Amino acid sequence: MTAPAERSHAGESPSSRWGRRGTAGATIAARLDFENVSRAFDGVTAVNDVSLSVEPGEVLCLLGHSGCGKTTLLRIAAGVERQTSGRVLINEREVAGPSVFQPPERRGVGLMFQDYALFPHLTIGENVAFGLTHLGRQDARETALRALDRVGLKSYVDDYPHALSGGEQQRVALARAIAPRPGVLLMDEPFSGLDRRLRDAVRDETLSVLRETRATCMLVTHDPEEAMRMGDRIALMRKGRLVQLGSADDLYNHPVDLFAARFFSELEDLEASAGDGEVETVFGRFPASGIARGQAVDVCVRPQGILLGEPGEGIAGRVTRRRFLGEVDLVEVAVSGRDRPLQARLRDGGRFAVGMDVGVRLDPRDVLAFERERD
DSSP states (O other): OOOOOOOOOOOOOOGGSSOOTSSOOEEEEEEEEEEEEEEEETTTTEEEEEEEOOOOEEEEEOOOOHHHHHHHHHHHHHHHOOOEEEEETTTEEESSSOOOOOOOOGGTTTEOOTTTOOTTTTTHHHHHHHHHHHSSSHHHHHHHHHHHHHHHHHGGEEEEEEGGGOOOHHHHHHHHHHEEEOOOEEEEEETTOOOOOHHHHHHHHHHHHHHHHEEEEEESSSSSHHHHHHHHHEEEEETTEEEEEEEEEHHHHHHHSSHHHEEEEEOEOOOOOOOEEEETTTTTEOOOTTTTOOOOEEEEEEEEGGGEEESSSSSEEEEEEEEEEEEEEEEEEEETTTSOOOEEEEEEEOOOOOOOOOEEOOOGGGEEEEEEOOO
């Protein structure tokens, strides 16, 4: 269920209610390593031989569909889940392995849950100070107040969680996570309960806080746009395995397989045959690195790579439908030899009316070719 929208004042943006940027206390960032980590539940593998390093101060997004193992991997890092095999290291010190298992409180990690997990019987200040057991009561309260001030909720210190909106509860959970200044901060889909209008502002401010604290962060998400906005690198997972690791640019422009390509964009499938380093389609030939003649291939094009022009400028087509989507128009075009129309996303789509004859071309930058996977 989506949380209630955050309380607002006339003319005030969601980001203006946060504290002043640059005031979050810095921590000493730690390095987090997974070495051949696997986890099985009743014989079903949730994480399968994952090796991964998160550099000090880096924001790494674990991305994938529900059930791909990303949250299990995060829980293994936190120490609330124990791996079946492999090792976890923080600053090259083994915290979980065949003969070692340190509990969460001894790992120097902060954990921010998807449902925020605030204690309803504690005040906001007491929630944030909950993990500051190494400090005296007064010092813990002052530390909690500083963290709450950074997220713009210092005045709520004596209120209780039920009095806050979903966005405010998220900010309290963030304040609680950063208050102990952990070397590693683990975040499990922290924005999934927020409405779309609020989510963008909260993500941007959260990223600002992460940069200020300099903590190493591993963030779980199923939203590719969120991963691209938040992460220095993205680790894409599928069925418990690491599919691809790299920057947003790497994963979008150089996907390793069709699954990775589809995760970041809608795709239109194309009939094609393979040549040496190229594929041939009804729209012409396109370069395809690593493809050999005669291979079975999957070829597709992103909707924004479908270009419409005057008849004769490419393959003949006819507009069968147009829908205005705000920033772009979704234009369906019937092309001879295809059972289904192509769906193009066009910024100038308003000039194409239903029934109009057009020429259809493809932008080579948006044509992707992969060797067909075996079942």
